[in-house]
Amino acid sequence: MKNALKTIALAAAIGLAAISGAAAEQVRVGFAAEPYPPFTSPDASGNWEGWEVDFMKAVCAEAKLDCVITPVAWDGIIPALTSNKIDMIIGSMSITPERLQTIDFSDKYYNTPxxxxxxxxxxxxxxxxxxxxxxxxxxxxxxxxxxxxxxxxxxxxxxxxxxxxxxxxxxxxxxxxxxxxxxxxxxxxxxxxxxxxxxxxxxxxxxxxxxxxGLGVGVGLRKGDTALKDKINAAIKAIRANGTYDEFSKKYFDFDIYGG
Structure with missing residues (x-):
């Protein structure tokens, strides 16, 4: 009986570990805490919507990340990233040499004049x-x-x-x-x-x-967070290749926002 109970307990532990291991990694995504249509804006219920929200959902689904929107005042969004209050920035942030001194970026995900x-x-x-x-x-x-x-x-x-x-x-x-x-x-x-x-x-x-x-807009990331950067870059490349990027972009634009 004791052996049977031990077997059941071991099986339960293995099952819980498997469930835990399968859970998506939670990532806090910094958005500027103000409307910026058509990229991001809260609806009447306070839920965020817009092109960058759709982009975030597509990238996080592809990368198997549990992404949680975390609104932050724009002028404090980089300090929020470097102090670990958020894990990445999706907020139409251009990749510039000045910002690259403080944070890292994913590959470009759009570029407009x-x-x-x-x-x-x-x-x-x-x-x-x-x-x-x-x-x-x-x-x-x-x-x-x-x-x-x-x-x-x-x-x-x-x-x-x-x-x-x-x-x-x-x-x-x-x-x-x-x-x-x-x-x-x-x-x-x-x-x-x-x-x-x-x-x-x-x-x-x-x-x-x-x-x-800058050279286009990228996802802002902490320096040294190479594992997350690799996941985001792979996901951007995948949604560009499989048509997902073009599909949600058509809801907002009649041109290729990815740019040159």
């Missing part, structure tokens, strides 16, 4: 000459803040910083600033809204500077 938006009927372009004497809004702690300070602020424009892109867009719509700079897709989402369509228009893409604007 940077643009300037301004009021309808006011003629200027997205150049230092076109923005001279104007006030341009940017989100703080972004590549757009760095770019605007260098190319526009040093050439006669005033660069005004905002905690969120929504705040900058609202000030533009209200006539409190003359222009905003951001990712072209994020600006297009605003222009597709009732508020944006009524007030504003694209003024053009800025001249590229890979040292500031």
């Amino acid at each position: 940077t643009a300037v938006m301004g009021p309808k009927g006011v003629d200027f372009d997205a150049t230092p000459e076109g923005l001279k004497g104007k006030t341009i809004g940017v989100q703080v702690a972004t590549i757009h803040q760095v770019y605007a300070n260098k190319y526009f602020g040093e050439n006669g424009a005033t660069v005004k910083e905002y905690q969120t892109q929504d705040e900058a867009n609202n000030d533009l719509a209200a006539g409190r600033i003359d222009a905003v700079q951001a990712d072209s897709i994020a600006l297009k989402a605003f222009l597709d809204s009732e508020q944006g369509a009524a007030c504003c228009e694209m003024k053009g893409n800025v001249k590229d500077d890979p040292e500031i604007l």
Whole structure:
């Protein structure tokens, strides 16, 4: 009887170990804690949706990871990663030499131009000459803040910083600033809204500077976390190859957001 009980107990232990071993690794995914359509935004119930949410779900399913969305203020998202409060960042974060000094990145998962938006009927372009004497809004702690300070602020424009892109867009719509700079897709989402369509228009893409604007958007990772990086890179490659990436992207875009 004792031997039988020992056998049952051993079998149960092995079964529990197998279940535990089969459980997906939990990963805390840092998202910026503000709407950034069409990439991320909370619905009326507070559930996150958008292109990057679909991207996260596809990558995590492919990599067999249990990914938990963890909203973090954008200007604190890299410190949250380096202090182990989150495990990776999926938040339209561009891969730049400056950021690579502090964190690591996965392979690129999309790449779109940077643009300037301004009021309808006011003629200027997205150049230092076109923005001279104007006030341009940017989100703080972004590549757009760095770019605007260098190319526009040093050439006669005033660069005004905002905690969120929504705040900058609202000030533009209200006539409190003359222009905003951001990712072209994020600006297009605003222009597709009732508020944006009524007030504003694209003024053009800025001249590229890979040292500031980066080489595309990647998943932010802690330096040395090579196992997770390898899983994410393999998953990005897989969903690109098997059609999953194109399938969910069609819900949001009529072009290839992966870019060149």
